[in-house]
Amino acid sequence: MTLKGKVKGTRNMLGGYVGKWFYDKGIPFDAANSPYFPPMVNAIQRMGLGVKLSLAYELSRPILDEEVEEVRKWIEEYKQSWPRTGITLISDGWSNKVSKNEVLNFLAYSPKGIAFLSSKDV
Template sequence: MSASIAGHGRIDPFLSKPKSEQMTLKCMVKYTRNLLGKYFGKWLYDKEIPFDAANSPYFSPMVNAIQKAGLGVKPPTIYELSGPILHEEVEEV
């Protein structure tokens, strides 16, 4: 199946994949998104963080940074958050 519009080339490489592979990718994305929601939710509930924290303009950039960091990158420690990272933010403000 070709995913193109006459004269415009490919629209989306995903659409050119066989249906069975498209469904597998969709299922993987859905599963991963659900897993992310589950762990993010547990963190919110455990620390009694208000749900509207997800509306913060810093939420999406944080999630994007985590995605780009990839596997094996450890989150900042409490020392880093309360020390150097906090000091950088104070200087920026």
């Protein structure tokens, strides 16, 4: 088998495993277009054999807590720029036809980006 053939076979095998994970968990296919997908795969490749993947508990607690803190810092950065740049307040509403609930989301737009502010049942 040529190197090209071996690489293609390995890539197909990897695609099969990734595909099964997507199908099993109902992950939308466009999740593969996420800017976070390639760095995740690259990090797994760099770790090599023997690396232990995160458990569901780790993903739902310490890793999630770290990510929430990172997002809080990111939003705080946005807020610090608001006195200089100003913001545009945006609201978006939607209703759940089954429960008849209506929800209004409030966001702040500035040149730095958009930040979610709050959500209210109305």
